[in-house]
Amino acid sequence: MTILRSPRLADGSGRGIPDATVARLPVYLRALNSLAEQGVLSCASNELAEQAGVNPAKLRKDLSYLGSYGTRGVGYDVEYLRYQIAREMGQTQDWDVVIVGVGNLGSALSAYQGFSARGIRVAALVDADPQRVGTVVSDIVVSSVDELEAIVAERKIAIGVIATPGTAAQEVADRLVAAGITSILNFAPAIVQVPDGVDVRKVDLSIELQILAYHEQRKTGTTSTTSKEVIA
């Protein structure tokens, strides 16, 4: 198998970028995509910062890690900056993903249109329910979870996505790790333990709703008539 390296790694310039910056790059990319959809060709750092919800100084600092400084009086070229961030994030190649659990959430994720443009390809779906195995979801035949290890090896899966009930999450994580997976995205409502060297990220679908609720509270002075003492 040929090992391809990204330009940054190949020329020895691929030193690490701070994790907090890495976490913001997809947000900048989302803002840039939104500008591009509106036909914007270039943008000032202030505009991009506002779209992304960060302060302009931080944005400029973050983008400087990519060697991207914009042009005084013109700003950033939207297309080129998209390319630079996408390259940095590894999106100039495809990452094959297996989704474990093909319930409502797994099915929704398999159909999610935002993945392919981000270099993420749903390569396989697996489920423990015999009723679901063999059915076709988003043009993919659902495989049995018994075949998980074989699928990971054969299809060169890079990332495992856990979309099972919380009770199954740890077992699925253990099997993904045993199969050689070192990057896991966990949608299940459970904390999973993994060995050192394995990255797990947990998605909290309520975060954006919490931010809206905060602003709603400010706007309305809290008009709800129900009130709770403390959250659980």
Place this chain on the structure above:
Amino acid sequence: MTILRSPRLADGSGRGIPDATVARLPVYLRALNSLAEQGVLSCASNELAEQAGVNPAKLRKDLSYLGSYGTRGVGYDVEYLRYQIAREMGQTQDWDVVIVGVGNLGSALSAYQGFSARGIRVAALVDADPQRVGTVVSDIVVSSVDELEAIVAERKIAIGVIATPGTAAQEVADRLVAAGITSILNFAPAIVQVPDGVDVRKVDLSIELQILAYHEQRKTGTTSTTSKEVIA
């Protein structure tokens, strides 16, 4: 109807917190919940910052807006800090949400266990498909989208969640706004336009996957054999 005000608003101290801080508060809350689940009672700002993926100075600054400074040598009380953030975010009351679109994503959201502990209550589900209207999803009878305005008024809905296909998103947003909703969470793969004074947040389910792909690329030196030139 009685108008309840949060303690911070009532005593006049409820001045705004920077948007970037507001966006990080739910992330701190997630980290604190994770610590609490592990039985941790108090934590240093460094530990909490690491869990949340921000730098410790920023965390301390953010929490200072809540009047929370921790105790030297002891750190923050996990339970009390959870309460402080939850109160600030408006989670000490319930926010009623309508989900528009009860496909896989809408169904998954309606069953999402992370909402109720965050003060978010799915109060209604609506769909345009007559086949879905009248069915029961997560113990809620699905209503027709024709009743959207009536439902918003009757149930005092604070936030609308769009989980429709992209093509329906703008019309749904228009109707939510006409019904008086000023906070919208958009899961549909489309940009929606709204008047000033209405907050829209767009969820990008691929962001966490992009962050994993970045780290995967660093770990493996990119072992995928497929390579694309530029993302779309």
